[in-house]
Amino acid sequence: MDLLRTPDSSFDALPGWNFAPHYADVVDAEGHTVRMAYVDEGSGPVVLLMHGEPTWSYLYRHMVGPLVAQGFRVVAPDLVGFGRSDKPALMSDHTYARHVAWTSSLVFDALGLTDITLFCQDWGGLIGLRLVAARPDRFARVVAANTGLPDGEHRMGEAWWAFYDFVQKTEDLPVGFLVKGGCKRELSAAEIAAYEAPFPDPSYKAGPRALPGLIPQSPDNVETPRQQEAWEVMRRFDRPFLCAFSDSDPITKGGDAPLLKNIPGTQGLRHQTVTGAAHFLQEDAPDQLVPVITEFAGGGFRE
DSSP: OOEEOOOGGGGTTOTTOOOOOEEEEEEOTTOOEEEEEEEEEOOSSEEEEEOOTTOOGGGGHHHHHHHHHTTOEEEEEOOTTSTTSOEESSGGGOOHHHHHHHHHIIIIIISOOOSEEEEEETHHHHHHHHHHHHOGGGEEEEEEESOOOOOSSSOOOHHHHHHHHHHHHOSSOOHHHHHHHTOSSOOOHHHHHHHHTTOSSGGGOHHHHHGGGGSOOSTTSTTHHHHHHHHHHHTTOOSOEEEEEESSOTTTTTTHHHHHHHOGGGTTBOOEEETTOOSOHHHHOHHHHHHHHHHHHTTOOBO
């Protein structure tokens, strides 16, 4: 597997970003070792912030500091192929199973995290919820925001397919443009550039181009059996599980329904709607999300 590594200079002087990078070598089931980057700030109970497609931990820049100030240790990885993490050069190098294994290697083995409060959005949920299913004992609670755990039996909606078609046809994917399009607020030119920073040229963009095609949407998808095995665990997961979906995301609208229906830990909670926010609700409403995580970690939102 050929790996690309974004030069450190690409991350100089990003607006709002002053967190030191940390690195760990992680391995998948086939023995492919890559370097994975992560933010690790503060001390106390662990909050694990999982980003998705096509962003990186920069997405959480308005949340890390306030959560640390509330007494948490905040860990925010860059998925392989994103941010400061290594970037497998071919789209075929990216598989759902590898991403789960690499992230598992970081969270459970390299960092040894326990008693985790997971906040996951987009692919951060597709991967993060697989980690919950693999090691439910490591997680104290989960906040799911604009995400899900596709079971391989249902197709995504039309808005998603329009996005997928665009990604498939565009070799030099305009990552910053896509993030901007998933926000209600206007991102500055410097913020848009910060989302482009991990990708100096199109050869670095295999990850963002590959991930949409990896979502299991049919019974014959290679990951469908693993998704259904994960769902068997999640149907028994009775630790607190809060949905905090935004009110203006056409991609994941209604995606909380199977979570609320099937996961016991969702019962007896006042689930939250994040107002004035689109797909990337971390950009639109961090001032709503930090109190949600803080209150929930303290036992809040019980009916």
